[in-house]
Amino acid sequence: MAAETELDxxxxxxxxxxxxxxxxxxxxxxxxxxxxxxxxxGLTPGNLITHLRKLEDAxxxxxxxxxxxxxxxxxxxxxxxxxxxxxxxxxVLRQLLDSASPNGTSPH
Amino acid sequence: MLEDQDMSVQEAAAVAxxxxxxxxxxxxxxxxxxxxxxxxxxxxxxxxxWLSVRGQHPYTGPSGVTIAVVFVxxxxxxxxxxxxxxxxxxxxxxxSARDRRIIGSTWAIGxxxxxxxxxxxSNSVSTRTLAxxxxxxxxxxxxxxxxxxxxxGRDRPPLALGAWLVIVGASCxxxxxxxxxxxxxxxxxxxxxxMAVIGTRLRNxxx
Numbered sequence: 001m002a003a004e005t006e007l008d009x010x011x012x013x014x015x016x017x018x019x020x021x022x023x024x025x026x027x028x029x030x031x032x033x034x035x036x037x038x039x040x041x042g043l044t045p046g047n048l049i050t051h052l053r054k055l056e057d058a059x060x061x062x063x064x065x066x067x068x069x070x071x072x073x074x075x076x077x078x079x080x081x082x083x084x085x086x087x088x089x090x091x092v093l094r095q096l097l098d099s100a101s102p103n104g105t106s107p108h
Numbered sequence: 109m110l111e112d113q114d115m116s117v118q119e120a121a122a123v124a125x126x127x128x129x130x131x132x133x134x135x136x137x138x139x140x141x142x143x144x145x146x147x148x149x150x151x152x153x154x155x156x157x158w159l160s161v162r163g164q165h166p167y168t169g170p171s172g173v174t175i176a177v178v179f180v181x182x183x184x185x186x187x188x189x190x191x192x193x194x195x196x197x198x199x200x201x202x203x204s205a206r207d208r209r210i211i212g213s214t215w216a217i218g219x220x221x222x223x224x225x226x227x228x229x230s231n232s233v234s235t236r237t238l239a240x241x242x243x244x245x246x247x248x249x250x251x252x253x254x255x256x257x258x259x260x261g262r263d264r265p266p267l268a269l270g271a272w273l274v275i276v277g278a279s280c281x282x283x284x285x286x287x288x289x290x291x292x293x294x295x296x297x298x299x300x301x302x303m304a305v306i307g308t309r310l311r312n313x314x315x
Contacts, residue, residue, distance in 0.1 A: 035199060
């Protein structure tokens, strides 16, 4: 059962973890604009795009572009697969934290 | 700032907790603030009108100046709450946005209707009936709007507040005009302030 004891490498990076956790706080069916997400996370647009691409390739987030020109807007939301992946990640993280050795060293 | 560097499990837990707390703070309207604003407006607005009619025999209603002041106070509260809400929910789309539009429209149409209907029927109904419609009507409307919000958001606290406000408003049917104003101020405004305190305590316990 290796998959259940390893942290998902797609989520397990500071920026992507923050993206996924932030989107998970939204209600199911809600999305957040790219601009607002970028502002919340304090990432540069290029940086955020890179991380969103990785998450989108894994099927964890969905990005939707609407409008054109000045009114163009990109919305980002966590997919059902992404919510499930985050729940699994959180469970594994808790497990690893609980089993961290008493002398302070802990597995990555 | 950590970007794509390796993270220990402790660091990951801290990053997740921090991101969650930040998102909850930035993306959700603070209910205690909204409840406090409405609570103070109702307490002082209805309270001022009650003070202006206390001892009136026969009852003739709040003075024009008092009503104007109350309207200004209410308009200021509405503007403040809308400004806070707009900033908080900026960029959020989907079901929440749709629900907000439904609730906002319901509230606006309801209050506009009351504002229009009350003067139109003022000459054909008793003073007591007019006072009930004018003063208790907004309370019951607010209650129904909160019940609607609770159903749409599948959220319990607004349901309790909404039900209470509907009961408070309906109870005014048995009261004289001056008593209606006192009831709306204390039981209506007080309910909002109590919800603000409860909301703040729950948030502090959860953080």
